Amino acid sequence: MCENILTTVTGTRDLLPDEMAGWHVIEDKARSIFSLYGFQEIRTPVFEATELFARGIGGDTDIVGKEMYTFLDQGGKSLSLRPEATASVVRAFIQHSMHRDAGLTRLYYIGPMFRHEKKQKGRWRQFYQIGAEALGSESVAVEFEILEMLLHFLARLEVQSQLMLNSVGCPACRPPFVKKLQEELRSAGNSLCEDCRRRTDLNPLRVLDCKIPECQATIERMPSITDHLCAECAAHFRRLLGYLDHAAISYSVVPRLVRGLDYYVRTAFEIVSGGLGAQNALVGGGRYDGLSEVLGGPRAPGFGFALGVDRLAMILPDHVGREAAYSPDLFLAYIGDAALSKALGIARALRSAGWKCHMEYTGGSLKSQMRLANRLNARHVLIIGDAELERKRYLLKRMADSRQWELEDGEIAAVLSAGANP
Ligand code: HAM
Secondary structure, three states: OOOOOOOOOOOOOOOOHHHHHHHHHHHHHHHHHHHHOOOEEOOOOOEEEHHHHHHHHOOOOHHHHHOOOEEEOOOOOEEEEOOOOHHHHHHHHHHOOHHHOOOOEEEEEEEEEEOOOOOEOOEOOEEEEEEEEEEOOOOHHHHHHHHHHHHHHHHHOOOOOEEEEEEOOOOOOHHHHHHHHHHHHHHHHHHOOHHHHHHHHHOHHHHHHOOOHHHHHHHHHOOOHHHHOOHHHHHHHHHHHHHHHHOOOOOEEOOOOOOOOOOOEEEEEEEEOOOOOOOOEEEEEEEOOOHHHHOOOOOOOEEEEEEEHHHHHHHOOHHHHHHHOOOOOEEEEEOOHHHHHHHHHHHHHHHHOOOOEEOOOOOOOHHHHHHHHHHOOOOEEEEEOHHHHHHOOEEEEEOOOOOEEEEOHHHHHHHHHHHOOO
């Protein structure tokens, strides 16, 4: 059968220029706000050894078991498109011996991730994350600082969000809890969906996260990890809540919040937002103190998050998204070859001074060029025709109030400056 080569593959899409404006606002704000907290960018490859994700995220998780795009390269090595970037960042941290650098290693990333999930609103097979990871400290203050940074970022974008937190315990208190949970889930047997029955054996904590309505009554009756934390984990969690209370940051403790990746210990969190529909998780994150060692590296306690950019873009208020929309400072409308040559010269000089200049080369009439200037929301239009060429003075029109000037080349920039800086 002949595949349709003119359509994107299911679960992927083109991000067109209109949509990209909002994405630029998101990415620019992330870079500027994260740098206030000392985070620096890292870029890791989009594919890595499959084993990195299997060991890091956990072989029994849905992400590794069902959702990875895995392939063999020419040498027979199993590679996978990254389903997330935490394992990759920790791999890079170990590979480049970043633990030798003084202080906490604070890294952020922006890029595509790949998961073969069932397509639905807000869920893509190629999606984008902005994430941040801090490696090298067990301190609750690191958790607080990152949560504060994240909420600062979302507030700047005027996105409403709700922080949900839990503690998933540590290697000391979680195994006895998981055993108890597993026993109770087994005795609940047929009241659970097929996936939950499978997870009861493989990864019982994940049952708590099941969204299927028929499972909810049983899940409600299950013990919660929050009531089974060891003294250290309980104190750690209380300290974090204390920091948040002190800063008047609102949150809810959700004892059934368990995350779909195995590396978490102690604090796990999600940020959800209304308006997203069923896939309402905007951010997921938590602490992963043992991940570096699981991958064969030194001890390097970590804490971080990843935010779904596709989802954030869906709920970005229009006026915020428009901040980066393309609109030229000057549209140069011309008639005839001599005028075109003059317009090119004026545009060159103005662009090198930092002004956004727009010209069309489709041979349209003055009227059609004016229509286009309007559609592009150009701030000014410069009209260059035979008469203007002869007088060496050009007609500049400010679109907002239709005010007009007759100017020489060298006077144009000053009028553009009256409204905004280049
Ligand atoms: P995650 O919860 O799997 O965590 O993903 C984080 C966010 O990525 C989600 O809250 C969601 O916004 C977005 N996301 C995930 N899957 C999709 C999808 N198929 N389509 C659209 N958006 C999606 C992680 O990835 C961890 N690495 C987070 C982390 C960093 N934990 C510690 N450090």
